[in-house]
Amino acid sequence: MxxxxxxxxxxxxxxxxxxxxxxxxxxxxxxxxxxxxxxxxxxxxxxxxxxxINQLEGLSYIKEEGDWLEIGAMTRESELDRSELVRKSYSLLADTTRVIADPLVRNLATVGGNIAHADPANDHPATMLAYGAEVTATGPDGERSIPIGDFFLDAFTTSLSHDEILTAIRIPRAVEKSGGAYFKLERKVGDYATVAVAAQLVLNGDGKIASAGIGLTNVGLTPIKATAAEEALTGKVLDDASIKEAARLASEVAEPIEDQRGSEEYKRHLVRTFTSRALRKAQERAEGGGV
Amino acid sequence: MLYLDIVRSPYAHAKIKNINIEEALATPGVVSVVTGKDLDAHGLASMPTLMSDKQMVLPIDKVKYQAQEVAAVVATSRYAAADGVEAVEVDYEPLPVVVDPFKALEDGATKVRDDKDSNLIWHWETGDKDATDKVFDEADIVVEQSMYIPRIHVVSIETCGCVASFEPIEGKLTLYMTTQAPHAIRTVLALVAGHVGLSEEKIRVIAPDIGGGFGGKVPIYPGYIIAVAVSFLTGKPVKWIEDRSENLQADSFARDYHIKAALSAKKDGTLTAIKIKTVADHGYTDAAANPSKFPAGLFHICTGSYDFKQAHVEVDGVYTNKPPGGIAYRCSFRVTEAVHCLERMTDIMAHELDIDPAELRMKNFIRPEQFPYSSVLGWEYDSGDYEKALRKAMEMIEYDKLREEQKEKRARGELMGIGISSFTEVVGAGPSKDYDILGLKMFDSAEIRVHPTGKVMARFGTKSQGQGHETTYAQIIAEELGIPPEHIQIEEGDTDTAPYGLGTYASRSTPVAGAAGALAARKIHDKAKKIAAHLLEASEEDLEWEQGKFFVKGSPDRSKTIQEIAFAAYTNHPQGRSGHLLRPTQLDLSFRLLHLCRRHRPGHGRSQDPPFRRRGRLRCSHQPDDRRGADPWRSHDGDGARASRRDLL
Amino acid sequence: MSTHSITLKVNGEEHTREVEARLLLVHLIREELELTGTHIGCDTTSCGACTILLNGRPVKSCTMFAVQASGAEIASVEGLATNGNLHPIQEGFTEKHGLQCGYCTPGMMMTTVALLKDNPNPNEEDIRWGVAD
Structure with missing residues (x-):
């Protein structure tokens, strides 16, 4: 070793x-x-x-600016975990940070590294997909913004070029009546997800879904955005039927393989279950019912 | 210090066509690369297992399991050794692999061992097969079940490792290692390496505080032997510490029993007989750390806490392309497997008969009046009241209420399970009727020294891995001698200082070594009583003991504490009660003369070179005249007189 | 393969060493500085036996290169006791038999020290969360 x-x-x-x-x-x-x-x-x-890049200045921050919550790439997971702003307004992100590895790892592990490593078992990628985040890449020609949906190309492969550094990630600023949740099954503390699901909802004044984001962890070569499920929810009221349909669509888009963490069927079942639970929790939070 | 790292096989079965060590030898810091052929030149390429099988230290022609040791790199640092391992090129020819023990037993199966006729290591059975079959034929009900108790690796938080330090001048090996059984290891090492001069008195094994064992630190792994061999050949200390990946892949396993069982009963729930057939996967060699006289350990404790009239057990030990093992993890040898099997069968029978599983157990428990009880498979049970114990447990968990709750929940479609298990564990290895390891039988030992101020040093042949022997043993001795536990220092693990013992595993230390400690303490207690009688000028019969002191019956003021007695044991004890204490009656005063002789050559004015020559040495003892003639140690020679006096009490 | 001169403070004492870039912090602490209270359990960032405080935060010293710790302040288990008196955490572990084999105990104690610094009155959930969750 x-x-x-x-x-x-x-x-x-x-x-x-x-x-x-x-x-x-x-x-x-x-x-x-x-x-x-x-x-x-x-x-x-x-x-x-x-x-x-640990000695680079100015890459560790969490701040709301304009339409975005901006997070410096070198922000440690424990800093996200301790951030009042994140806890108060970004429940999906807060959920996610808390289940990454263990507290000691979180003292050094960074949000930028979690995303740029592009391990489909990492947790932030699915969450960022659910949020519709953007990644800031800095290279020899300066900064460029990459929509998170275009970022993950394959396992451990991103659209960053070799001489680009992921310097920031930004999440749409929290609006009224929005909330999210991350549900993860791990065999033991610190393990990678058997399956995890990130869900983010923005509700209209009438309680219908203005927009939905669903990201899936560790059920394919990349984190997966459950687009069909998101679209099926948009404009609907979140009820048993719409949840069931969204969960079904999410499990269909998953591409799990059997491994020591479970069979393909088991993992699809988990995607359905966790999609349902994450959506319900997201709605509860969007309606102000809990953190 | 030299550091060792090990090249391991990526294949579970392969022929080693070539090992190219050139690049490794060219790696900065690498001192040498050891292969099986190198060890073979010293007769160390393989070693006997405790089950009289053969285990490779390093292979000469074939590897038999994935992660098997193939070569070892010796370097001046751990980092350089790792680089050397990367640089060793091994050319393998993969061979067919057999990992399923049932397939291994089929005709035409790939043979794991070239030196054996088949993959069947041994077949062992016990019990009366015909009588058992007859009971089954007559039974009202028979249930059957197959179960697999999978292979596990124990993962102590500290991995295995050692520093082997051979001192060429003394010819002595000191081996610091993470072992649960230092003395047994010393004996095995002497058996393995005696032919190169490492006999038992030349080996000192020191097991310092070790980070957990769980049975995994009983075996001797090839890494230890390689480290010893390299230290022996280089005369330098060699450190080998396996990393976690190696520990997980290659260290000894526990379990891996494929069991097929049948249980027979009468309609009323009386269990009548049990039959068990087991296929035991031992990996490529039978290296079970099993000190019993039975190849399947204590598996025939499988009649458990119930009064079976007949039972029959068969076990087939099988070779497969897996690492060897068979260690006592979380229980004695194969007892967990036996108990799991029996209790599961009992539950299945309860379900089949629609009898509450607690009631079925209660009905079949060995009754208090049956003790001492001989089980049909040959175990002696001394005492017990199993029914009472189960009733007590049921009261404590409010069993009836739980059953009610379960009924309600099930009606609502909710599932709730209640599990019961009784466990007759065979611990305290062990009586020589059933146990043996290398012909040593099994025992353990304690050595207690009471210092003049009443403080104690106690040494044991066991070795704690976190069980807290320091507390337990001190409490036992404290209880026996009335000396506070904090005044009792416990030591284990150094074969040069601790008395011989078989080590710590399978729940044996407190019942065996702890009991030895109690017996030794009682001997001291008896002696203390004699000294107390002498000090108090009373007869022993007139003394009473209360924790920490003897006093004269009816005169509690006339007492001597154990500390006072300890002091007197060195200073003022009755005649003939000092043990092997040497008590000189007089100081040994000696003086020396250096007799110098200066030679002059006649007629020559200066001294010869060298001017001085030591002529001889004269040593005398000052000796009382009246005893001189009787001194058997006195001797004379031409140069002077040597005399010494010993005065044995 | 670069080597680097690093200076770091361990338990208040400054050390300067020439190190290979790949030298892991835990090996620097154990082998170079001979502070062997910090243990290696899993080698793979899982167990926490190697936990030290890096600028006050508990981290796994097996998952950091020594060169990264240049300029840092490190606390290892050896630094807990002062003037021969056990640290209250060490006293507590002793009093409550908070160990079995003791191998991971240095890591547990360093984590506990950091936990209590952040949260002097943790409830059970805080403790579970802070130590391992």
Missing amino acids: IPASFDYTCPKTVAEAVSLLGQNPEAKILAGGHSLIPMMRFRMATPAMLVD
Whole structure:
């Protein structure tokens, strides 16, 4: 469990980091390191260089600005967990953060790393899909914004180019009558999800659904946005029938495979169950009934 | 210090065509790469198992399970050793794999072992088959069930590891290791490596505080032997600590029993007989850490707490391409498997007969008046009142209420289960009738020293892994001697200081070593009584004991505390009661003369070179005249006189 | 393969070492600084036996490179006792038999110290959450 040798660099600015990445095609970004370092210890990852972005200034923040909640990529999970703003207005994000790994991991693991690593078993990706978030990528030509739906290309593969760094993530600012929830089944604390479902609802004044977001964790090569289920809910009242239909559609779009965490059928069943539960909880929260 | 890391096989069964170590040897920090052939040159490529089977240390031609040790890299740092492991190139030719023990028993199955005729290691049975079959034929009802108790690895939080330090001048090996059985390990090492000069008095095993064991730290793993061999050959200390992946993949397993059972009963719920057929998957060698005289351990405790008139058990041990093992995890040897089987069968029978499972158990328990009880499969039960115990447990959980609640819930379509299990566990390994390990039988030992101030050092042949022996043993001795537990220092794990014992596993330490501690403490107590009588000028019969002191009957003021007695044991004890204490009556005063002789050559004015020569040594004891002639140790020689005096009391 | 000169404070004492980039923090602490109270249990960021406080926050020292800790303040179990007196957490673990084999206990204690700093009066759920959930 000893990693292979590598060169370590610790740039002080984003520009310097981007330049190092550009010059070293075998370099990897080291953020919280809680996925990368274990992979290096197994020698499943043997990068020739690490570009440590922990010393970069200004990448750790949680703030509402304009139409968005902006989160710096190097914001630690524990900071999200402790944020009053997140707890108060972004219940889906708060739910998600609390079930990532364990408290010690959350003290170092970053929201940017969780997303950029693009492990379909990671939790933030599905949540960001449900929110309809956007990712800010900074490269040699400056910043660009990537809709989260275009971000995950394959397992561990994103639309970031090698010399781009995910520097921020932004979530549509919380509006009145909105709420969400994340439901996750893990075999034990700290495990990856057997299945998890993220749901975010915005309700109209009449109680009908203005918009719905549903993201699925660990039931495919990428996190999955349950678009058909979202569309089926839009304009409807959330009731047994609409929940059932949305849960069915979500489970259809899932692509789970049988593994040590369960059979394909079991996982589809979990998608149905968790979609229902997450939607009910999201609605309860949107109506102000709970955090 | 040198560091060891191990190359492991990615295949469960393969021929090793070639091991290329060139690149590894060129890796900075790598000192050497050890292969099976290297060990074979010293007769160390394989070792005997406790079950008299053969286990590879490093393979010469074939690997038999995934993650098996293939080669070892020795380096100046742990990091360099890991780099060396990456650089070793092994050319494998994969062979067909058999991992299902039932398939392993089929005709034409891939043979796991080239040195054996088949994959069947042994067949063992006990009980009267014909008599049991007859009971089944006459039974009102028979239930059958197959069950699999899967293989588990125990995952102690600290992995296994050692530092082997061979000191070439002394010819002594000190082995610091995470073992539950330091003395047994020392004996096994001497048996494995005696031919290279590591005999038992030259081996010191030290098991310091270790991070959990669960049976997984009883076996000797190849890594230990390689570390010892490398230290032996290099004369340097060698550290091998397995990592978690290695621990999970290759260390000894527990369970892996495929059981088929049948239970017969009368209509009224009287259980009449049990039949069990088991296929036991042992992996590629039978390396069960099983000190019983039976290949399937204590599995024939399977009649449990019930009064069976007949029973028959068959077990087939089978080779497969899996790591070896068979360790006492969370119970003695195969008792968990036996109890699980029996209790599950009992529940199935209760369901079939529509009798409450508690009632069925109650009806069949061995009755208090039947004790001492001999089970049909040969176990002696000393005492018990199982029915009373179950009734008490049922009261405590309000069993009847729970059944009511269950009924209501079921009516509502809600499921609720209530489980009952009785467990006759065989612990305290063990009586030599049933136990043996390497011909040592089984025992454990305690050695108690009481210091002059009444403080105690007690050493045991067991080895705590977190069970709290330091507390338990101190409490036992405290209870026997009336010395506060905080004044009792407990030590285990160093074979140079602790008395010989068989180690800690299978719930044996308190019943065996703890009992040895109590017996030893009682001997001290008896001796203390004699000294107290001497001090109090009373007869022993007139003394009474209360925690911590003896006093004269009827005169509680005339007393001596255990601490006073301890002091007197060194200073003022009755004649003939000092044990093997040497008590000189006089100081040993010796003086030495260095006799220097200066030679002069006649007619020569200066001294010869070298000017001084030591001529001899004279050593005398100052000795009372009246005893000199009787001293058997006195001797004389030409250079002087050597005399010493020993005065044995 | 780069090497780096790092300086860090461990239990209040400053240390400077030349380290290979890949040296894990836990190995620096155990092997280079010889503070072997910090243990390695799982090697894979799961168990927490290697927990230390990094600038006051409990983290797993097996999942960080030593070079990353340059300039940091680290507290390990050896730093809990002061002037020969056990830390109240150590006293508490002793008094309540809060250990079996004791192997992960240093990690448990460091986590507990951090938990109580944040929340001096935790309820059971807070404790469960803070230690492992």
